[in-house]
Amino acid sequence: MALLEVKNLEKRFGGLKAISDLSFSVPEKMVFSIIGPNGAGKTTLFNLLTNIYTPSSGSIFFKGQEITNLPPFKIARLGISRTFQNLQVFLNMNVIENVMVGCHLRSKSGLIASALRLPSVIAEEKNVKQMAFEALEFCGLSDYADRPAGGLPYGILKKLEVARSLASKPELLLMDEPAAGLNDTETAELCQLIKRICDSGITVLLVEHNMSLVMEISQTVLVLNYGKLLAEGTPEEIQRNPEVIAAYLGEG
Amino acid sequence: MKRLSGFILFATICLILPIIFPDNYYVTVVGLTIFINIILAVSLNLLMGYAGQISLGHAAFFGLGAYSSAILTIKYGLNPWLAMLAGAAFVVTLSYVLSRPILKLKGHYLAMATLGLGIIVHIFFVQADELTGGPDGISGLPTLSFLGLAIDSDVKWYFVLCSYMLLSVLFSLNIADSRAGRALSAVHGSEIAAQMMGINTAKVKSHIFVFSALMASIAGSLFAHQQDFVSPESFSFFFSIELVTMVVLGGLGSTFGAVIGAFILSILPEVLIVFEDFEVLIFGAILMVIMIFLPEGLFVALKNKVAAFLAGRQEGSK
Amino acid sequence: MDQLLQFIISGLTVGSIYALVALGFSIIYNASDVVNFAQGEFVMIGAMSAIFMLKAGFSYPLAAFIAIAITAGVGLALDKFAIEPAKNATVVSTIIITIGASIFLRGAALLIWGKEIYGLPPFTTNEPIRIGSATILPQNLWVMVGTAVTVFAVKYFFDHTKMGKAILACSFNKKAAYLVGINVKRMLLVSYGLSAALGAAAGLLVTPITFMSYNAGVMLGLKGFCAAILGGMGNSMGAVLGGILLGIVETVGAGFISSGYKDAIAFFVIMLVLFVKPSGILGKGEAERV
Numbered sequence: 001m002a003l004l005e006v007k008n009l010e011k012r013f014g015g016l017k018a019i020s021d022l023s024f025s026v027p028e029k030m031v032f033s034i035i036g037p038n039g040a041g042k043t044t045l046f047n048l049l050t051n052i053y054t055p056s057s058g059s060i061f062f063k064g065q066e067i068t069n070l071p072p073f074k075i076a077r078l079g080i081s082r083t084f085q086n087l088q089v090f091l092n093m094n095v096i097e098n099v100m101v102g103c104h105l106r107s108k109s110g111l112i113a114s115a116l117r118l119p120s121v122i123a124e125e126k127n128v129k130q131m132a133f134e135a136l137e138f139c140g141l142s143d144y145a146d147r148p149a150g151g152l153p154y155g156i157l158k159k160l161e162v163a164r165s166l167a168s169k170p171e172l173l174l175m176d177e178p179a180a181g182l183n184d185t186e187t188a189e190l191c192q193l194i195k196r197i198c199d200s201g202i203t204v205l206l207v208e209h210n211m212s213l214v215m216e217i218s219q220t221v222l223v224l225n226y227g228k229l230l231a232e233g234t235p236e237e238i239q240r241n242p243e244v245i246a247a248y249l250g251e252g
Numbered sequence: 253m254k255r256l257s258g259f260i261l262f263a264t265i266c267l268i269l270p271i272i273f274p275d276n277y278y279v280t281v282v283g284l285t286i287f288i289n290i291i292l293a294v295s296l297n298l299l300m301g302y303a304g305q306i307s308l309g310h311a312a313f314f315g316l317g318a319y320s321s322a323i324l325t326i327k328y329g330l331n332p333w334l335a336m337l338a339g340a341a342f343v344v345t346l347s348y349v350l351s352r353p354i355l356k357l358k359g360h361y362l363a364m365a366t367l368g369l370g371i372i373v374h375i376f377f378v379q380a381d382e383l384t385g386g387p388d389g390i391s392g393l394p395t396l397s398f399l400g401l402a403i404d405s406d407v408k409w410y411f412v413l414c415s416y417m418l419l420s421v422l423f424s425l426n427i428a429d430s431r432a433g434r435a436l437s438a439v440h441g442s443e444i445a446a447q448m449m450g451i452n453t454a455k456v457k458s459h460i461f462v463f464s465a466l467m468a469s470i471a472g473s474l475f476a477h478q479q480d481f482v483s484p485e486s487f488s489f490f491f492s493i494e495l496v497t498m499v500v501l502g503g504l505g506s507t508f509g510a511v512i513g514a515f516i517l518s519i520l521p522e523v524l525i526v527f528e529d530f531e532v533l534i535f536g537a538i539l540m541v542i543m544i545f546l547p548e549g550l551f552v553a554l555k556n557k558v559a560a561f562l563a564g565r566q567e568g569s570k
Numbered sequence: 571m572d573q574l575l576q577f578i579i580s581g582l583t584v585g586s587i588y589a590l591v592a593l594g595f596s597i598i599y600n601a602s603d604v605v606n607f608a609q610g611e612f613v614m615i616g617a618m619s620a621i622f623m624l625k626a627g628f629s630y631p632l633a634a635f636i637a638i639a640i641t642a643g644v645g646l647a648l649d650k651f652a653i654e655p656a657k658n659a660t661v662v663s664t665i666i667i668t669i670g671a672s673i674f675l676r677g678a679a680l681l682i683w684g685k686e687i688y689g690l691p692p693f694t695t696n697e698p699i700r701i702g703s704a705t706i707l708p709q710n711l712w713v714m715v716g717t718a719v720t721v722f723a724v725k726y727f728f729d730h731t732k733m734g735k736a737i738l739a740c741s742f743n744k745k746a747a748y749l750v751g752i753n754v755k756r757m758l759l760v761s762y763g764l765s766a767a768l769g770a771a772a773g774l775l776v777t778p779i780t781f782m783s784y785n786a787g788v789m790l791g792l793k794g795f796c797a798a799i800l801g802g803m804g805n806s807m808g809a810v811l812g813g814i815l816l817g818i819v820e821t822v823g824a825g826f827i828s829s830g831y832k833d834a835i836a837f838f839v840i841m842l843v844l845f846v847k848p849s850g851i852l853g854k855g856e857a858e859r860v
Contacts, residue, residue, distance in 0.1 A: 052444060076450035088448075090441030092505070093434070100431075101438045105450040107431050111459050114430035115423040121430060128431065168449060306662050353845040359661045360605045364799050365844050367792070368837035375834040489788075493669055500666050533677025539670030544656040547663050 001064060003028045003172055003203050004049075009058035011041075011048055011227075018044045019227040022058070026172070026205060026220075031198050033206040033214045035238075036224035037247060042207040043085055045224070046174050049205075050075055050082055062172070077105060081165035082174035085207075089149050089157050089164075096145040098160055099132040102167030106131060135167040139193060155186045162193065172203045179210040191217060215239065223247070258508065259425055263418050270410050278522070280406040286518040287413040288475050291420045293498040293514035294507060295467035298424060300496070301505035302433060303460050304440030305355060306363050309370025310495050313465040315377060315487025316343050317472025322390040322482045323383060332396045336473035340466055347465035351458035370492045377484035389483025396477040409478050416474065420467055424507040436460055440505075497539055503549025512551045572703040577825040578818060579701075583710045583779065585817020586717035587613075590772035591794025592801065592809035593724060594765035600741035600804050601761035604653060604664045608672035609769055610791020611679075616641040616770025617782040618679060621688045630693070638770040644675065645766025649759050672791065679784035690777040713775045720771055721810050724764075728806070737761055741804075789833065793820075796840040802849055816840075 002025035011019040019041045026032045034042050047053040049060060050072050059068045067075050081102075090098050107128050109121045136142045139159045144152065149160065158178060165173055175194070179187045187210060194217050198204050208214050214221060215235040223230040223238060225247045231238060238244055273279045296310045320339025324330040330338070354365045377384050384390065396403045396412075403412055427433040435456045438446035443453050476482045494517060502513030520538075524531040546553045591609055598606045619640045623633035652671050656663065693712045698705040728734040737757045739747040748754050772790070773782065780786075793816065801812025819839055824832035 050448060071452075072444070072447035073450050073452045076448050082448055084445065088442040088445035090438050090445065092441045093437050097434055097437070101434050101446070101449050101451075104431065104435060104438075109431045111427070111432040111463060114427050114432040115463075117426040117430070125430065164445075164449065300662070306665065357844055357848055360665075360803060361799065361844055361848050363605070363665055364795060365841055368796075368841045368844075371792070371837050372834045372841075375831060379828070379830040379834075489792075496666065497669075500662070504662070529681055530677070532680055533674055536670050536672070536674030536677050540652055540667055540674060543659070543663050543667045543670060544652060547656070547659060 002026060003063060004205070005061040006049075007059050007061070009045075009048060009060065010056045011044055011053060012056045017227050019048065019055075022224075022227070022229055024222055024229065024232060026203060028171075028203055029198065029201060030219040031194060031204045031206060031217050033208060033218040033221045034224060035208065035211070035214055035221060036230070039226075040224040041227040042224055043176055044227075046082060046176050046207060049174060050080065076168065076170075079169075079171035080174065081168050081170035081172075083158075083161040083165055083176055083178060085176040085180065087154075087157050087161060089160055091150045094146055094148050095141065095152070095160060096129070096132050096136065098149055099135050099163050099167045100128050102135065102164040103128045103131050105168050132167055135163045138166060138196070139163040140189070154181055155183075158182065158190075159193070162197075166197065166202075170202060172205060173197065174205045174207075176207050177209060178206070179208055179213055187213060255429065256422075256425070259418075259422060262421070262508075262511070266414050266418065267411075270407055274407060278519075280410050282519060282522055284406065284409055284413055284478060286515055287410075287417040288471055288478075289495075289498060289514040289518045290417050290511050291413075291471040292468055292495050293502070293510040294417075294420045294424045295464040295471075296495050297499045297505070297507065297510040298427065298436075298460055298467075299464045300499055301503075301510070302428065302436040302440065303457055305457060305461070306359075306366065306496070307461075308363050308367040308489070308492050308496060309373070310366075310464075310468060311487045311489070311492040312370045312373035313343050313347065313468040314472040314475070314491075315373060315482075315484075316346070317469030318476040318482045318487070319377060319384060319390075319472075320469070321473040321476045322393055325394050326390060326392060327383075332394055332473075332477060336470060339473055340469045343465050343469035344462055347462045348458065351461040352454060355454070355457040355461060367489065367492075371489055374484055374488050377487060384484070387484060389481060389485075391481040393477050393480050393482075396474075403477075413474060413478065416470070421507055421511060423467075424510075428507060432456075437505075501539075501542055501550060503552030503555075506549070506552050506555070509549050509551035513549070516550075573825065574822065575702065576704040577822045579704060579706050579710060581818035581821035582814065583713045583817070584776075584821060585814035586713050587772050587776045587790065587813075588793050588797040588817050589810040589813025590717055590720060590768050590775075591790055592797035592813040593721065593806055594768040594772075595794050595798040596801075596804055596806045596809040597724075597737075597761050597765045597768070599798070600806070601737055601758050602649075602653060603661075604668065605795065605803075606648075606762075606765070607665065607668040607791065607795075608648060608675055609765070609794055610787035610789070611672045611675040612641050612645060612766045612769025612787070613773040613776070613790050614679060614782060614784065614787030615644055615675065615773070617690065617773030617777040617786075618683050618688065618784070619770075620774055621690055621777070621782065622683065624690070630691075634774050637774065638767050641770035641773075642763040642767040645762040645764075645769075646759055648766070649762035653762070654755065654758070672788070676785055676787070683784055685784065687781050687783045688777075689781045690774070692778040707779070709778045713779070716771065716775045720768065724768070724806070727764075733757075733760065793833075793836060796836055800840060800843055 004026040007023050009019055009022045034045065036042055044053065048055050051070060052072060055068060059066055062078055062080060067078065090101060107124050109124055113121050133142065136145055139162055141159055141163055144156060179190055182190060191213055194204055218235055221235055221238045222232045223244050230247055231241045231244050269279050292310065292314055296307060299305050299307055317339045320342055321332065321335045324335035324338055325332050357365050378387055403409055435451045438449065438451055439453050439456055446453050498513035498517045499510050501516060503509030521531065524534055527534060591613060594609050594612065595606060598604055616637050620633050620637035623636050624630065648671055652667055656667055659667065692709040694708050696707060698707055728738055736752045737760060739752055740754050740757045744754055797813035797816045798809045800816055801808030816836055820832055820836045823835035
């Protein structure tokens with residue numbers, strides 16, 4: 001059974017169809033990439049999957065359960081996490097705290113218990129810090145743990161978003177243009193990171209413009225154009241597909 | 253306990269002061285006002301500073317606590333502690349019911365809604381004179397006693413209010429450093445990202461709104477007993493604004509910032525009294541100048557300066 | 571029924587004043603994304619200046635003109651010394667800065683004019699005019715006509731003059747406006763001046779009916795804010811509509827329920843509106859972009 005299944009998804013903004021009649025399914029434990037020219041509806045698709053936008057019609061299933069109209073925090077509870085194209089780091093916190101927020105679902109102290117700082121809270125706090133630190137290490141950010149997120153360079157913040165998502169131990173990670181704005185070295189590091197994420201058993205759904213990165217790490221590539229599915233296949237198939245080439249070269 | 257060293261120092265100073273200066277006007281009289289204001293500022297900071305939700309109506313919950321105690325003890329002869337509890341229960345219910353629709357709003361709209369709440373409650377205090385005594389208020393509350401000991405002097409009140417104040421500060425510090433506090437900061441930083449981390453943002457906001465209202469309500473009950481008198485004036489729109497000013501003056505999001513802000517704003521009238529009619533003008537000017545030139549607040553700005561200085565010295569010694 | 575007509579007449583009068591204050595709110599909000607909590611103080615300063623100019627022996631029209639000029643000057647100063655220096659302020663900061671400004675201006679008024687309550691003579695005779703069994707004072711008509719003329723003048727300014735269009739451009743996109751050569755700073759300054767002048771006009775119109783004192787601007791300002799939200803924040807014509815609607819609802823409500831709860835009714839209505847449709851009557855919903 002597929003991990004994520006999208007059926008006849010559609011999103012209209014006024015008269016404009018940002019996504020129309022889109023169906024696809026993402027199997028477990030792979031890197032599944034979505035590409036397409038600017039304005040093809042890639043980020044809109046991510047916002048629909050996480051219900052930041054409500055779909056106009058169609059349905060979305062995660063592990064066989066319908067999630068189409070669940071609020072984002074419930075979707076997160078089922079095991080989906082994501083990063084954002086325009087960073088959504090908590091700039092009012094430091095790096096480790098950002099990642100500790102990612103551990104929200106793996107801990108449970110409430111407001112009153114926290115105010116009283118019950119022994120259970122102290123124990124959990126230690127545990128959460130440990131988990132957060134592991135996620136930071138995984139992403140190579142342990143040196144930055146106590147730095148305020150506010151003043152850090154863009155590349156670090158991008159990794160921080162990944163670390164934060166990983167801290168929630170998702171089964172499916174949506175990454176929205178992780179390589180945008182990164183230099184070649186950083187992109188190479190990112191490539192390794194995504195591979196390691198996938199190796200650890202997490203399915204990665206990737207929206208990306210950097211073709212060499214996509215072709216290198218993806219098992220399946222889906223091409224969107226004007227909100228419609230243009231093609232789906234292995235990187236090799238996609239690179240040979242004349243329709244895809246035409247869409248990218250702006251023909252037709 | 254490095255985490256609480258600042259708190260322990262602060263608590264020690266507060267508890268020693270009345271022993272050294274038992275008859276000092278500023279300690280045992282102004283001190284009581286300062287404590288009430290600190291409790292209110294700290295509770296408001298939970299909502300405004302931690303969760304980033306502005307409230308221009310915090311005085312309403314303070315007032316509802318005070319009036320509940322006054323009305324229930326005097327008109328219905330209820331035990332003062334039971335009256336305080338009943339007031340708190342009422343405020344918790346009211347704030348819970350209002351929290352969802354109010355906290356759905358953001359920015360100016362949230363400011364408007366909380367302001368409206370504060371003004372409506374204030375008008376109710378003035379107009380419902382059968383119940384509230386109208387503009388004249390209610391006086392003659394019974395003496396509060398604790399474990400058989402009547403709290404009937406300024407010094408005794410000092411220790412009661414000081415304990416509750418310290419407890420509020422401690423709660424606030426504890427929350428900052430916890431899963432609940434991080435969830436609030438996350439809501440402040442990016443609501444969408446907070447949701448994606450599995451945080452039920454509506455619930456988190458609603459809980460802190462209720463918690464903060466509860467703290468204010470209990471402060472109100474204590475205030476009513478300590479003053480032996482309640483009147484609408486103490487709970488006006490202007491007082492809500494003053495509370496916001498305290499929080500912002502010290503530094504949004506910092507517990508000790510709220511403490512310092514409350515302290516400064518409470519002694520300001522005492523200092524400005526020599527200027528008489530200039531008081532309002534100077535108050536407004538201070539508010540503007542701080543916000544324009546030190547938007548992060550006095551305490552936070554100072555803390556950052558010290559931290560930068562220490563970091564610089566460390567760099568230098570390497 | 572006759573009572574209702576009378577309420578609507580007074581509602582329209584107060585509503586016109588709210589409309590002018592709300593229009594001032596929305597001009598500043600459009601130009602600089604700031605909700606100016608000192609808007610009510612403009613009303614107070616306009617009225618108080620006129621009262622004292624009149625006392626000093628100036629003719630009524632001249633006193634009114636000087637009062638509007640003084641208030642506009644205060645508006646310019648507010649932008650220059652409080653808003654402009656705090657460029658990157660957050661919403662909360664700007665709210666507090668303008669609240670500080672309102673307290674400051676109130677404090678200044680207290681020093682200059684004291685705590686007494688003052689009035690202005692009506693613009694023309696004060697013979698009530700009968701409409702059926704309801705009556706209307708000439709000053710009520712002055713308020714409504716004065717508001718209408720002012721609103722249309724403002725609308726003309728924004729729709730048909732180069733400067734008005736430049737200010738609108740700033741409100742849509744400051745960077746773009748700057749790039750096409752608009753002096754954004756100056757346009758903000760003009761907005762504050764204009765908005766203050768509108769406040770002063772409201773003060774001049776209303777004082778012959780309701781009196782004025784150093785702290786009378788607060789409630790008027792808050793009501794104007796209510797009206798602006800009711801009409802849809804940033805929508806100028808919505809603000810005018812919101813003001814008139816708020817005035818009528820409040821007066822009719824107060825008339826049939828209790829005049830002591832007049833202000834509570836206004837805020838109750840605004841809270842209901844916020845709960846049901848936060849973007850106001852003419853406002854558009856905004857989607858968050860991620």
